[in-house]
Amino acid sequence: MMPHLLESCAARILAILRSFSERLLTPWVGVSCLKVWVLGMGFLSLHGQETPLQVASFHVDVTPPIGSPLAYNRCDGVGMPLSARGVVLSGRGKPILLCAVDWIGISNEGHRRWKETLASAVGTSPDQVSVHTLHQHDAPRCDLSAERLLEERGLGGMLLDADFVEQTLKRVGTAARQALQSSVVATHMGLGEADVHQVASSRRILGPDGKVRATRYTACRDPLLRAEPEGLIDPKVKSISFWNQDALLVVLTWYATHPQSYYLTGRAHPDFPGMARSLREATLNGVPHIHFNGAGGDVGAGKYNDGSPENRQQLAVRLADGMSRALVASQRLPIASDALRWETLPVQLPLAPHLKVASLQAQLENPSGDPKITIGVAEDLAWTERCEQGGSIALHCLQLGKARLLFLPGECSVAYQLAAQRMVPDQFVAMAAYGDYAPGYICTEAQYAEGGYEASPRASRVSPQVEGVLLKAMRQLLSR
Template sequence: MRKHCSNVCCLRQIVVPFAIVAVALSMIVPVGQAAEPLRVGVFDVDASPAIGSPLAYDPTKEVTSPLSCRGLVLLGDERPIVLCAVDWIGISNGGRQAFREGLAAAVGTDVERVALHTLHQHDAPRCDLTTDMVLAAYGLNTQVFDTPMARDVIRRASAAVKRAMAEAQPVTHLGLGEAEIEKVASNRRILGPDGKVQFVRYTACRDPEIRAKPVGTIDPKVKLISFWNEDRPLAVLTYYATHPQSYYRTGGANPDFPGMARNARQTATGVPHIHFNGAGGNIGAGKWNDGSPENRQVLADRVADGMRRAWESIQKQPISAADMSWRHVKVSLPLAPHLDEAALQKTLDDETQPATTRVGAASDLVWVRRHLAGDK
């Protein structure tokens, strides 16, 4: 029999692969000859919802700590590249397209050269303009999405990235660092002797028996990329693989422990800091988190300490615009067998179904129709 801990988390249509930064920077130097300088500009706008606006699961009662939409623009020999990270649970379908189109237009680049990421905090908004339009026909959209707010964030982020491009600074060196983070990430699925899932250890796990199980297979390292103008740091990117929730459904918008760690490091260094969650499907803080509110700061401090040690381990090397490239590949993954268009439409039309069930059906229906239309 499977045993579950509370706070189920779903990652469908959320994660954007930010390992592409390693591809974006083909930084196997030394640099052979003088080239155009690489330049970087940073931007950061408030992405907090208004009181009453829907978070992922509840209306906003307060903003405990501001949410941000932040990123950078890289300028070199080719069209600009934009990397953007948002403190929301997810940005999907038409929302993702609108975000990328807005940022791309602001800096005069192709949409394919804009990468958009959400940190997946749960006391944070959702954004899906396509599903919002589907639900509007049933009067359900405002329970889930605040599209005017999302469009306002897109507008302000687009203006901010345009300013960042105009104010971009020369980059002479790239700095890389890494460090292990202790007692944060752990596997969610615990296998029994038969190789099948025996326990599930979600975001917060109050059962000491399940918390005592082994950490499992994780990537314990926080990876850090930094941009420098000689000895002056201009921007820092960090990556750490875990679900980012400590506890949620409080009605208080907040960036949770990864955002707290990021903010603490930015304050400590004075350097703009952009954090990306690594792939965390089977990874969360459950082994180290009983869901008590005071544990959020404990997790944040552990992540911040790993970020500090990664910062202190930085090794710098020269870089120029000639060392940077960007590639993208369009993909279309097969649909899961249970995603049946007719069945989903029937569920959406059924007024006897709970609103949450109909909202889920609408979201799945949008995904199915995109797939059937050949969208990649």
């Protein structure tokens, strides 16, 4: 058969397959259809044609039961359900799964279990899975390593509800497995960004001596602090959308800020980023929206938020407006699974010098009467033991055509996100932080010298040398 005839046949087969996917907007099902797909893809692969990218999304309620622990108190009601949302990208090679959870943080053994559960569900390896939280504060925490340390000392159940966590993992795994069976071909990808107005501002207010003189927390009632400049932020919300021709399949967004408007209510709530996400889904008639928190460790809404309940709605509308404009501004590009590249780089983060196993063990044997302090000691010990045993944390980078998506641990300062953009200025770069939550705040070396809450022993479990480790790893991932 002549080359031009081969190309013609391949094009016809691809057109037939796309026609099926457009009409059904579901995976190709049925024996005859599957045979056509397998034969067609084999023929196209043999003759240099691209392998289609398939996309699946899932959404699971992860709201804790009444009476179980939230991050700082007990759950006595639900203001708005919490969710775990994910997308599975498949085609050539092992599936890639990205997941965002409405919890304050998932750490250590808890983070490993989430990755393993999702990997098993979709037939991939844990290093092909990235799990992140949005860091809402009226939401649970999940550190199974710290919980084990507490349980060994008769203090189990203080940090988390173990039965609820196990049930959640089962339901999330089931949802991911079912989603993969309903994958849809994505023919195009949209890349867009837009400024978000009057939401984010720096938390760190420096004095004349270059040291932090005040922290402008996410809810700030001090008019003088609110009058301070916005400071260093990334004003952009980044958007990636997947399409089957003109049918929008799913939208992913990234924005860097602490997500609290107000909290300690005892009522589980995804706060203003969750509300913004729901507004977008309602506007798009149910199209799934998955949102990731960027490197917002030193960023909050304090300049624009006095903590009054009505401000939550205002912040949500402002963020949703930015998300909407980013989608409208998106450049639509053809996409196939051949354009996907997933890189993983394990790193050992330097342990903060104030953390010592013997001291932490002694504190845990004689716990404080304050549960918050006891939980903090257990989390410190879990991380310290992990570091001293040579444990690592995986950083990931997903390449989607000209897009580079970085996935980092902890509460990274926004400077890391801005640095990543400068490393590859000709690329579309988005960053999700709040992966493995165990390291706590990850500041820049200069910020550790400046002081302030984020760089304090109370908040950060890594040393100032962490900047060199992370920047080197980011540069490696972005240059591959």
